[in-house]
Amino acid sequence: MVDMSRLCTVHIGTSTRAGRIDGDDIVILDAADVGDVLRAGGEVAETGEAIPRETARLAPVVTAPDKVVCVGVNYLDHIEEMGRDRPSAPTYFAKFANSLIGATDDLVLPPVEVSTHIDWEVELAIVIGSPVRHASPREALAAVAGYTVMNDGSVRDFQRRTTQFLAGKMFEGLSPLGPVLVGVDELGDGSGLKIRSEVDGVVKQQSSTSELCFNVVDIVQDLSAITTLMPGDVIATGTPGGVGAARTPPEWLTDGAVLRCSIEGIGATENRCVLP
Numbered sequence: 515m516v517d518m519s520r521l522c523t524v525h526i527g528t529s530t531r532a533g534r535i536d537g538d539d540i541v542i543l544d545a546a547d548v549g550d551v552l553r554a555g556g557e558v559a560e561t562g563e564a565i566p567r568e569t570a571r572l573a574p575v576v577t578a579p580d581k582v583v584c585v586g587v588n589y590l591d592h593i594e595e596m597g598r599d600r601p602s603a604p605t606y607f608a609k610f611a612n613s614l615i616g617a618t619d620d621l622v623l624p625p626v627e628v629s630t631h632i633d634w635e636v637e638l639a640i641v642i643g644s645p646v647r648h649a650s651p652r653e654a655l656a657a658v659a660g661y662t663v664m665n666d667g668s669v670r671d672f673q674r675r676t677t678q679f680l681a682g683k684m685f686e687g688l689s690p691l692g693p694v695l696v697g698v699d700e701l702g703d704g705s706g707l708k709i710r711s712e713v714d715g716v717v718k719q720q721s722s723t724s725e726l727c728f729n730v731v732d733i734v735q736d737l738s739a740i741t742t743l744m745p746g747d748v749i750a751t752g753t754p755g756g757v758g759a760a761r762t763p764p765e766w767l768t769d770g771a772v773l774r775c776s777i778e779g780i781g782a783t784e785n786r787c788v789l790p
Contacts, residue, residue: 515556516543518643518659519697523547523573524565525616530573532558535694539564548695549576549746552643552659574614574691575662576641581747582609584637584666584683585733588752589725595760604728604736607683609750613667617692621773621785624669624685632688632767632787635666635753636711636775638704638723640730641695642747646738654734657743660697661704663783664750665690665711665775670759670766690775690783691748701779704730708778709754713771721754723777728752 520535526542532551533540542563545551551558586605587593593600615621623632643659667689673682701707704723711719723729728736733751737743758765767773769789776782 516551516558516560518551518556519700521548521551521575521695522693523575523577525571525573530577533570534560535567536564538567540567540570547573547575547577548641549579552641552745572616572618572692574616575695576691576746576748577614578611579746579748580744581741582611582613582750583737583747584609584750585728585752588727589721589754590727591721591725591755592753592757593727595755600727604733606737607680609684609689612686613684613689614691615687615689615785617690617783619690619785620788621667621690621767622687623767623769623787623789625790629669629671630766631670631764633668633670633758634711634713634718634767634773634775635668635757636709636719636777637664637666637750637753638707638709638777639664639691640704640734640749640751642734642743642749643745645742645744646734647742649735649738651731651735654731654738655698655703657734657738658698658730659745660695661701661777661780662692662695663690663775663777663780664748665773665783665785666750666753690785692783693781696780710776711756712774713767718758719754719756723751725754726751
């Protein structure tokens with residue numbers, strides 16, 4: 515069984531392969547991505563190939579998740595800045611696999627005639643490691659393989675066109691997922707981690723995962739009452755205060771801007787925004 519404490523997915527030629535972090539190297543595994551490693555229960559072989567981390571082009575940690583579920587308005591400071599009441603239950607919406615990009619890929623903005631209201635949302639992302647349904651709190655945490663970083667790229671004018679805001683959340687290629695998956699053995703229930711986003715080196719969001727209204731166990735337990743969560747499923751847990759839409763005046767990502775999203779103990783995604 516492969517050591518699953520720190521895993522990633524890398525581009526190799528025209529395909530992707532899962533990798534195990536080993537110091538400054540990535541040891542290539544006989545699996546297409548981290549999702550395949552999790553679905554195999556970690557029973558995958560090493561290929562004998564290793565590549566330097568500094569030269570690797572990272573793919574999304576999970577390239578083809580069965581589900582990408584996101585939790586809205588789930589940080590106490592974000593709830594306050596948006597002028598909302600504390601929710602009594604999690605707010606869920608979905609993304610699709612083609613929303614996801616690698617940790618250092620270009621973030622391709624929509625054409626300006628479509629929208630210029632592109633916002634940042636750094637989030638702790640849960641990656642499920644084993645099937646779970648109707649979980650107890652203990653079963654919920656046991657089903658988590660680990661955590662990674664996601665930017666929940668949001669197109670705010672599309673989000674606000676109707677009362678259903680999926681349209682503003684499912685845009686293609688706006689959500690970096692990476693750089694690595696860090697296991698529960700290291701990060702536990704994901705609480706108490708520093709989380710921040712920066713645009714061109716200026717801090718926009720800075721908080722702690724202790725500010726989550728619904729924590730990792732709450733979310734997995736609740737979602738598992740709705741649907742069976744499967745290995746490789748990704749759950750973004752919400753974003754802290756400091757989003758562009760809540761600023762006066764509002765601020766948006768623009769061509770050439772560099773967005774960096776980081777979480778303590780995991781690392782950072784860093785993506786240059788470009789127009790198509």
